Amino acid sequence: MADSEHSSSDDTNADSQEETNEGSKLEFSEDEETLIIRMYNLVGERWALIAGRIPGRTAEEIEKYWNTRHSTSE
Structure with a gap:
């Protein structure tokens, strides 16, 4: 019984930690933003190709x- 309780708390902690990491990873440097914009203009919505040019980004x-930054809902 203790094992199942332990697993539940681990899952909760993992979820909150993942959300925290995700939020902080969305902070991009000016160089990264510039590169994303330039690559988008060249290749469009080929996110994997763009990510391949920015180490540590998916x-x-x-x-x-x-x-979030360039929505087309204008």
Whole structure:
């Protein structure tokens, strides 16, 4: 019984830690922002290709950044 309780708390801690890490990773430097914009203008929404040019970034992070900063709902 103690094992199942322990697993539940680990899952909760992992989820909150992941959200914290995700929030901080969405902070991009000016160089990264410039590169994302330039690459987007060249290749469009090919997030994996853009992420390949920015060490430590995933396609999902870059797409989320783009969608929050450059939404087309104008």
